[in-house]
Amino acid sequence: MPLISVIVPCYNQAQYLDECLQSVLDQTYQDWECIIVNDGSSDQTEQFAKKWVKKDKRFIYFYKENGGLSSARNFGLDRASGTWIQLLDCDDYLDPNKLEKQLSVLTEVSICDYRKVDMKKNILKDNYCKPFSENLFSYSDLILKWETELSIPCHCALFKKTDLRFNENLTNHEDWVFWLKLFYQREKVAYHKEVLAFYRINENSMSRNDVRMKEGFLKACDEMYVWYRKNNDKYNAKLVNEKKKKIINNNITYSFKEKIALKFSSIYKFYKNVKKN
Incomplete structure (x- = not known):
């Protein structure tokens, strides 16, 4: 063996x-x-x-x-x-x-x-x-x-x-x-x-796909929350819930920044076209 x-x-x-x-x-x-x-x-x-x-x-x-x-x-x-x-x-x-x-x-x-x-x-x-x-x-x-x-x-x-x-x-x-x-x-x-x-x-x-990775991460958090609760471990269940909230909040922040960047990019392109004309 x-x-x-x-x-x-x-x-x-x-x-x-x-x-x-x-x-x-x-x-x-x-x-x-x-x-x-x-x-x-x-x-x-x-x-x-x-x-x-x-x-x-x-x-x-x-x-x-x-x-x-x-x-x-x-x-x-x-x-x-x-x-x-x-x-x-x-x-x-x-x-x-x-x-x-x-x-x-x-x-x-x-x-x-x-x-x-x-x-x-x-x-x-x-x-x-x-x-x-x-x-x-x-x-x-x-x-x-x-x-x-x-x-x-x-x-x-x-x-x-x-x-x-x-x-x-x-x-x-x-x-x-x-x-x-x-x-x-x-x-x-x-x-x-x-x-x-x-x-x-x-x-x-797939690890380069942020959306799918974050969705999977949230699902993994849910599994661990249930697992800790089954083991009567309220402390670690609370921690994994905190982790889930951070993932969600980071995703919202990233999406907001991305939208702002796209908006300013559109404004800049519009300004350049106006200037040319």
């Missing part, structure tokens, strides 16, 4: 799969299995994945009908045999030392720093949020500061196998909900300030 199960969900991003799986193969810690979950891809994902299965028996390939990212992650979690879980989306990649370094200080959960990269692996400046550190992080921060001051891409974590699963009804922010539940009542968290994970930003991905 391997100590670590690496779960790689894939959907129509075959062009990045080699780089992703190579980063798993290159790990200095070798006691792992890598579960590749093809979530109904129509590109060459299957051919790429099967090549890796032939290369190393620790790579295990599954095909399933398309159900979305959360569905693919859950499929992998249900089949993982390792004691510890490493999630890794197929367009992202890991530092070769990640598993070894995080295992060396592991309690129940270990979090490392990360960097965002573009499609060509250029490091991007993160201008809207920062990964958290041991000096800044608290559970209330995870609720209130998510996507304003901190974020945790899924592959930054190495955590003990759990019965928790991703909510397949959420279109986005399913990772936030998962972290809130995973960290709940878990005080032993190890932090690595080293950059051991790389998160690729795709300009065409």
Whole structure:
């Protein structure tokens, strides 16, 4: 039985799969299995994945009908045999030392720093949020500061196998909900300030769609509110309600500023036309 199960969900991003799986193969810690979950891809994902299965028996390939990212992650979690879980989306990649370094200080959960990269692996400046550190992080921060001051891409974590699963009804922010539940009542968290994970930003991905992302965020807030209430946790239920109000207010403010900008743009264009005539 391997100590670590690496779960790689894939959907129509075959062009990045080699780089992703190579980063798993290159790990200095070798006691792992890598579960590749093809979530109904129509590109060459299957051919790429099967090549890796032939290369190393620790790579295990599954095909399933398309159900979305959360569905693919859950499929992998249900089949993982390792004691510890490493999630890794197929367009992202890991530092070769990640598993070894995080295992060396592991309690129940270990979090490392990360960097965002573009499609060509250029490091991007993160201008809207920062990964958290041991000096800044608290559970209330995870609720209130998510996507304003901190974020945790899924592959930054190495955590003990759990019965928790991703909510397949959420279109986005399913990772936030998962972290809130995973960290709940878990005080032993190890932090690595080293950059051991790389998160690729795709300009065409849904995460660039502000409206859909905010709608999903509000739905995630509603789920957590219900979850905290079921756990008789009025304090965190109140905090997640505060977060929801901030998301709504920020959206209203952004929409107002956008309308004002459009209005002044129209006035300016009108003025220029009048001046020409």
